[in-house]
Amino acid sequence: xxxxxxxxxxxxxxxxxxxxxxxxxxxxxxxxxxxxxxxxxxxxxxxxxxxxxxxxxxxxxxxxxxxxxxxxxxxxxxxxxxxxxxxxxxxxxxxxxxxxxxxxxxxxxxxxxxxxxxxxxxxxxxxxxxxxxxxxxxxxxxxxxxxxxxxxxxxxxxxxxxxxxxxxxxxxxxxxxxxxxxxxxxxxxxxxxxxxxxxxxxxxxxxxxxxxxxxxxxxxxxxxxxxxxxxxxxxxxxxxxxxxxxxxxxxxxxxxxxxxxxxxxxxxxxxxxxxxxxxxxxxxxxxxxxxxxxxxxxxxxxxxxxxxxxxxxxxxxxxxxxxxxxxxxxxxxxxxxxxxxxxxxxxxxxxxxxxxxxxxxxxxxxxxxxxxxxxxxxxxxxxxxxxxxxxxxxxxxxxxxxxxxxxxxxxxxxxxxxxxxxxxxxxxxxxxxxxxxxxxxxxxxxxxxxxxxxxxxxxxxxxxxxxxxxxxxxxxxxxxxxxxxxx
Amino acid sequence: xxxxxxxxxxxxxxxxxxxxxxxxxxxxxxxxxxxxxxxxxxxxxxxxxxxxxxxxxxxxxxxxxxxxxxxxxxxxxxxxxxxxxxxxxxxxxxxxxxxxxxxxxxxxxxxxxxxxxxxxxxxxxxxxxxxxxxxxxxxxxxxxxxxxxxxxxxxxxxxxxxxxxxxxxxxxxxxxxxxxxxxxxxxxxxxxxxxxxxxxxxxxxxxxxxxxxxxxxxxxxxxxxxxxxxxxxxxxxxxxxxxxxxxxxxxxxxxxxxxxxxxxxxxxxxxxxxxxxxxxxxxxxxxxxxxxxxxxxxxxxxxxxxxxxxxxxxxxxxxxxxxxxxxxxxxxxxxxxxxxxxxxxxxxxxxxxxxxxxxxxxxxxxxxxxxxxxxxxxxxxxxxxxxxxxxxxxxxxxxxxxxxxxxxxxxxxxxxxxxxxxxxxxxxxxxxxxxxxxxxxxxxxxxxxxxxxxxxxxxxxxxxxxxxxxxxxxxxxxxxxxxxxxx
Numbered sequence: 001x002x003x004x005x006x007x008x009x010x011x012x013x014x015x016x017x018x019x020x021x022x023x024x025x026x027x028x029x030x031x032x033x034x035x036x037x038x039x040x041x042x043x044x045x046x047x048x049x050x051x052x053x054x055x056x057x058x059x060x061x062x063x064x065x066x067x068x069x070x071x072x073x074x075x076x077x078x079x080x081x082x083x084x085x086x087x088x089x090x091x092x093x094x095x096x097x098x099x100x101x102x103x104x105x106x107x108x109x110x111x112x113x114x115x116x117x118x119x120x121x122x123x124x125x126x127x128x129x130x131x132x133x134x135x136x137x138x139x140x141x142x143x144x145x146x147x148x149x150x151x152x153x154x155x156x157x158x159x160x161x162x163x164x165x166x167x168x169x170x171x172x173x174x175x176x177x178x179x180x181x182x183x184x185x186x187x188x189x190x191x192x193x194x195x196x197x198x199x200x201x202x203x204x205x206x207x208x209x210x211x212x213x214x215x216x217x218x219x220x221x222x223x224x225x226x227x228x229x230x231x232x233x234x235x236x237x238x239x240x241x242x243x244x245x246x247x248x249x250x251x252x253x254x255x256x257x258x259x260x261x262x263x264x265x266x267x268x269x270x271x272x273x274x275x276x277x278x279x280x281x282x283x284x285x286x287x288x289x290x291x292x293x294x295x296x297x298x299x300x301x302x303x304x305x306x307x308x309x310x311x312x313x314x315x316x317x318x319x320x321x322x323x324x325x326x327x328x329x330x331x332x333x334x335x336x337x338x339x340x341x342x343x344x345x346x347x348x349x350x351x352x353x354x355x356x357x358x359x360x361x362x363x364x365x366x367x368x369x370x371x372x373x374x375x376x377x378x379x380x381x382x383x384x385x386x387x388x389x390x391x392x393x394x395x396x397x398x399x400x401x402x403x404x405x406x407x408x409x410x411x412x413x414x415x416x417x418x419x420x421x422x423x424x425x426x427x428x429x430x431x432x433x434x435x436x437x438x439x440x441x442x443x444x445x446x447x448x449x450x451x452x453x454x455x456x457x458x459x460x461x462x463x464x465x466x467x468x469x470x471x472x473x474x475x476x477x478x479x480x481x482x483x484x485x486x487x
Numbered sequence: 488x489x490x491x492x493x494x495x496x497x498x499x500x501x502x503x504x505x506x507x508x509x510x511x512x513x514x515x516x517x518x519x520x521x522x523x524x525x526x527x528x529x530x531x532x533x534x535x536x537x538x539x540x541x542x543x544x545x546x547x548x549x550x551x552x553x554x555x556x557x558x559x560x561x562x563x564x565x566x567x568x569x570x571x572x573x574x575x576x577x578x579x580x581x582x583x584x585x586x587x588x589x590x591x592x593x594x595x596x597x598x599x600x601x602x603x604x605x606x607x608x609x610x611x612x613x614x615x616x617x618x619x620x621x622x623x624x625x626x627x628x629x630x631x632x633x634x635x636x637x638x639x640x641x642x643x644x645x646x647x648x649x650x651x652x653x654x655x656x657x658x659x660x661x662x663x664x665x666x667x668x669x670x671x672x673x674x675x676x677x678x679x680x681x682x683x684x685x686x687x688x689x690x691x692x693x694x695x696x697x698x699x700x701x702x703x704x705x706x707x708x709x710x711x712x713x714x715x716x717x718x719x720x721x722x723x724x725x726x727x728x729x730x731x732x733x734x735x736x737x738x739x740x741x742x743x744x745x746x747x748x749x750x751x752x753x754x755x756x757x758x759x760x761x762x763x764x765x766x767x768x769x770x771x772x773x774x775x776x777x778x779x780x781x782x783x784x785x786x787x788x789x790x791x792x793x794x795x796x797x798x799x800x801x802x803x804x805x806x807x808x809x810x811x812x813x814x815x816x817x818x819x820x821x822x823x824x825x826x827x828x829x830x831x832x833x834x835x836x837x838x839x840x841x842x843x844x845x846x847x848x849x850x851x852x853x854x855x856x857x858x859x860x861x862x863x864x865x866x867x868x869x870x871x872x873x874x875x876x877x878x879x880x881x882x883x884x885x886x887x888x889x890x891x892x893x894x895x896x897x898x899x900x901x902x903x904x905x906x907x908x909x910x911x912x913x914x915x916x917x918x919x920x921x922x923x924x925x926x927x928x929x930x931x932x933x934x935x936x937x938x939x940x941x942x943x944x945x946x947x948x949x950x951x952x953x954x955x956x957x958x959x960x961x962x963x964x965x966x967x968x969x970x971x972x973x974x
Contacts, residue, residue, distance in 0.1 A: 028888040037884060106836045106846065154880060168802020174927035181929065221805060252818035253809025259838040285950035286806060286927065315655020318708060319773060322740025331739035349593045351746040359593065393641060397524060401515040440661035440773065442668065463772035
């Protein structure tokens with residue numbers, strides 16, 4: 001396993017100083033043009049060379065008739081041309097000295113024998129010239145830290161810590177907006193398409209070394225290079241967590257995968273076993289894939305599986321407790337010391353069993369600093385799960401009735417919610433124990449947004465939070481096992 | 488089981504012509520004042536009488552010193568007073584002729600023996616005067632169709648078709664905003680609190696007859712009056728679906744429920760058996776509870792469990808197919824007739840196996856009318872699940888490049904997305920087969936919003952859609968079983 005990302009062949013592909021683009025034109029509806037727009041929209045700062053047989057300029061940029069005409073050998077070629085001319089273009093790129101390529105064009109192995117022959121030709125050319133390429137039949141790559149986006153969808157999110165390698169392009173592009181809702185973003189993301197030259201294993205190796213990547217997400221329709229995957233993953237997970245969504249395990253999933261990327265999927269249980277052995281956390285669905293990444297990329301190492309649940313409402317507390325039990329997390333009674341410290345802060349209607357349900361807070365401020373502080377100080381508590389209800393509209397309504405204007409009230413209410421969130425985040429940070437929130441309201445509310453920005457994940461509903469906490473514990477359990485087996 | 492909702496004692500509680508409010512004041516921070524604000528905020532059109540010992544007016548309304556002073560016997564009393572004066576207030580209400588009450592105040596059975604005695608006293612008074620009351624220790628009731636909201640949180644959503652009865656107030660108030668995201672809302676919702684007089688069974692009976700309620704959601708920490716629940720539910724589900732979230736089945740859930748509402752929960756498997764026998768669909772979590780309601784309240788009766796999956800992207804299609812297989816739904820090959828009809832509409836890279844993955848649409852319009860029309864016409868297809876990707880920003884970007892201003896482009900793109908959504912909705916409606924969408928993007932996008940407004944649920948992710956489709960099939964299977972056992 002390499003230690004320095006810059007030594008990996010994929011480094012240049014997602015950190016190019018210049019890009020040649022084949023397929024962009026002045027026809028706004030073409031895929032190549034969309035990719036050019038995505039690149040420019042993101043503010044890519046390198047040099048961009050559209051290559052076009054007839055146009056002098058493409059979308060306002062100087063265009064070049066042939067790759068030979070380019071003033072330099074760019075770091076990356078992005079190819080979105082008709083299938084029949086892809087091989088000759090790749091060869092021209094190789095001759096020019098281009099060493100990385102993204103082949104978006106489809107019509108290769110996934111369409112049958114003839115396509116497979118065309119794909120073998122690409123591999124032969126790449127080997128001849130020492131070109132590393134991703135695809136064909138892929139959607140591109142993105143590295144928001146380098147303002148690079150070679151997909152046809154604009155990247156509207158922020159740079160983040162999730163490194164992604166996917167056998168489906170949609171699990172790259174469709175996640176721009178999805179991750180943004182949770183304050184997450186990609187560090188780098190790869191759509192591997194048919195994996196003719198670069199596959200999930202290559203991406204895993206690169207992302208393991210890549211500095212912005214705190215957690216790696218894989219979308220898989222099969223496990224490529226089984227032995228290599230297993231031994232590499234066992235090394236990677238010692239350093240950073242890997243979460244995988246594998247959809248080929250069921251009958252219909254297997255059939256769909258086969259016609260999608262020509263991947264032969266393996267039986268579900270066998271694959272679950274491989275993932276476990278590799279220390280890779282298997283997500284049951286897309287939601288879990290990124291929920292797990294959120295927790296694993298944000299939270300400190302839990303010392304165990306004992307959860308304190310803090311709430312001011314019984315139902316959400318009970319639902320959280322139930323979810324913990326169903327996922328192998330303990331919800332133990334608090335220590336006598338903690339109970340003693342809690343007593344003066346909670347009203348007589350409160351229940352200080354775990355869940356700690358304060359019902360109505362005597363002083364709302366306590367709920368956000370003293371209470372979490374007491375819970376996280378308890379040596380019998382490894383993690384805290386807190387019900388988050390600080391509705392913008394209600395606080396504003398209260399404040400408005402003090403005689404403030406709607407604008408002033410809204411502003412004050414935002415300030416107040418942000419201060420509460422800071423109190424929680426400060427308390428959580430101090431203890432170095434995992435702290436998660438959950439809410440049924442929109443995450444766009446100030447309190448949740450601020451908590452999320454401060455690195456405290458707030459999940460929509462208790463069950464998603466608890467599943468993510470399970471993943472966090474499971475990762476560290478598997479990691480410990482792998483570490484101790486190597487000692 | 489009653490047939491006419493107006494004959495049920497709960498009818499007047501959620502359709503009052505006048506309300507007496509005990510506990511509202513000029514202190515904006517009190518719970519009673521919040522409730523008054525909620526009531527006024529929603530535009531309640533009946534008469535509102537704040538009762539307050541000392542104030543002449545409360546939040547701008549004429550206040551009355553004692554219930555005896557009220558100019559009429561209001562249809563409903565809402566009581567948010569200190570625990571010790573609740574009984575005398577209820578008695579005064581009874582004497583005045585008030586016949587419905589919501590008792591929000593806590594400090595009864597849930598706090599132990601003394602509280603239980605206080606609660607028994609309330610029941611005695613209610614019986615003496617023929618008062619029906621909900622609570623104590625509840626959060627109130629809401630009937631958005633009558634602009635009634637007696638909870639402390641403002642109702643920001645729309646009237647809808649979900650009838651809710653909950654042992655947790657939060658699963659009423661916190662769902663206002665939650666349901667709104669999915670274009671749903673409550674028909675009526677009841678927080679039963681300690682269920683001293685009105686329990687889930689009473690609410691179930693009322694909601695079964697209530698005309699706006701298409702589907703009933705229950706949040707339960709135990710099953711009250713087991714035999715009556717079972718026999719009533721078996722009648723109700725013949726008429727409309729019932730979905731239940733039961734959280735008392737696990738060890739921590741059981742303990743939390745006990746300290747929350749004093750409910751003794753039963754073992755999980757036994758309860759699952761009771762629900763099945765009752766024809767009630769059990770949801771695994773809050774998300775499922777309302778996802779199931781969405782599907783059950785929107786979709787026509789499926790003739791079977793065979794799903795056609797329509798996508799233009801392989802990964803989401805494979806994930807959807809995998810989810811179907813895991814939930815007992817079939818994803819069968821299409822009929823030769825359907826394949827023949829599809830052939831001219833899809834590009835050579837398409838896969839017309841089920842999932843039908845068109846990859847890139849030849850003509851986007853086809854994707855939204857001709858394709859669903861072909862799939863839904865297939866006699867081997869009972870339901871359709873469609874990947875929804877019509878991003879506002881991308882369409883606008885394309886249109887902008889035609890030379891339109893950003894505002895014009897945004898407007899055109901909205902019109903276009905709405906027209907596409909209408910095409911899908913029209914096609915789906917014509918066939919009277921369940922049709923569902925899924926997306927990874929925000930539901931706030933025009934295309935999704937329009938589909939949702941047209942009654943086509945669009946779920947965040949394929950797995951949630953598939954679970955809801957499972958619930959739809961399961962309900963009709965159980966209903967058929969109950970119907971045939973009664974024949």
